[in-house]
Amino acid sequence: MKLFKRDHTKLENLLIRAYHERERPDVDELWQMRVMSHIRSLGPVRSGRGYITLFEQSVWRLAPMTGLLILILVGLLLTLDFMPDYEMAKILIDDPVEFTVLQWFGV
Amino acid sequence: MNNGPSQPSDEDIIRRVIGGDIDAFESILVRHKDRVVDIVRKHVPYHEVEETAHDVFVRAYQSLATFKKRSRFEHWVSAIAVRACYDFWRKRYRSRELPMSSLSEEHQGWLEGVMQDRSDRSFDDRVSQEKAKELLAWALDRLSPEDRMVLELVYLEGRSGRETADLLGWSVANVKVRSLRARRKLRRLMAGLVEA
Numbered sequence: 001m002k003l004f005k006r007d008h009t010k011l012e013n014l015l016i017r018a019y020h021e022r023e024r025p026d027v028d029e030l031w032q033m034r035v036m037s038h039i040r041s042l043g044p045v046r047s048g049r050g051y052i053t054l055f056e057q058s059v060w061r062l063a064p065m066t067g068l069l070i071l072i073l074v075g076l077l078l079t080l081d082f083m084p085d086y087e088m089a090k091i092l093i094d095d096p097v098e099f100t101v102l103q104w105f106g107v
Numbered sequence: 108m109n110n111g112p113s114q115p116s117d118e119d120i121i122r123r124v125i126g127g128d129i130d131a132f133e134s135i136l137v138r139h140k141d142r143v144v145d146i147v148r149k150h151v152p153y154h155e156v157e158e159t160a161h162d163v164f165v166r167a168y169q170s171l172a173t174f175k176k177r178s179r180f181e182h183w184v185s186a187i188a189v190r191a192c193y194d195f196w197r198k199r200y201r202s203r204e205l206p207m208s209s210l211s212e213e214h215q216g217w218l219e220g221v222m223q224d225r226s227d228r229s230f231d232d233r234v235s236q237e238k239a240k241e242l243l244a245w246a247l248d249r250l251s252p253e254d255r256m257v258l259e260l261v262y263l264e265g266r267s268g269r270e271t272a273d274l275l276g277w278s279v280a281n282v283k284v285r286s287l288r289a290r291r292k293l294r295r296l297m298a299g300l301v302e303a
Binding site: 002003012016017018019021023024034039040044 | 124129133136137140144148149153157160161164168169171218222236239240242243246259293301
């Protein structure tokens with residue numbers, strides 16, 4: 001049996017009615033007591049925002065700027081034609097202070 | 108919530124709770140439990156409603172300090188309730204705790220009968236109501252938690268994209284795209300059932 005648009009609409013209306021017909025349980029006083037007992041066991045609400053929350057907020061506030069900075073740096077590196085191997089070799093060869101750089105690396 | 112002149116507002120009670128009067132939270136619980144249960148019962152199985160509603164109030168209590176007076180408390184707690192239901196399905200989806208509901212040939216036969224009946228009276232008897240509920244549960248079980256929630260909120264409850272986005276904490280564009288996809292999936296599921 002092939003379904004047409006009007007069949008889908010009919011089916012959807014049927015499902016919407018079924019959805020709204022779902023039973024509603026009555027929450028009794030016992031449930032309320034259980035919730036309150038759980039809440040009391042948690043202790044008082046912390047009114048101030050914790051350091052972790054503040055840190056998380058600061059990190060997200062800085063995220064767009066950090067992203068932008070990374071993009072700018074990548075752009076700069078690409079335009080400057082930066083090659084780390086070449087730069088390192090150049091430093092070693094042109095080292096004005098004898099072998100200082102090599103000594104840093106423990107060679 | 109609109110309270111009488113003698114009754115303290117939600118904001119007053121929240122201030123007391125934050126000030127250390129934990130018992131004052133019971134007033135919030137009494138005031139908003141019907142709303143929360145009404146939201147939760149639409150999204151989770153009947154036997155999980157109490158547990159999920161319990162979770163909603165615990166979450167609300169724990170994040171009470173983040174409640175901003177700009178929004179109304181009932182809207183804030185409604186969003187917590189919807190997200191708790193969403194988390195319920197995400198958890199269940201990950202752990203695959205329950206076997207999926209299944210349909211019998213009887214359901215298929217009933218569905219074909221409904222489709223062939225050109226009148227709109229196919230849903231009037233109790234048996235039909237039960238069959239439609241089982242059919243709905245079967246279809247929703249086959250959707251991801253995201254699709255399930257957005258389909259329920261947008262198509263089954265008739266909420267707007269913005270309202271749904273606020274409740275779920277998603278962008279409006281995400282809600283629109285997801286709801287279209289979810290509806291298409293639901294239609295495919297139904298078509299597969301009838302055309303099988």
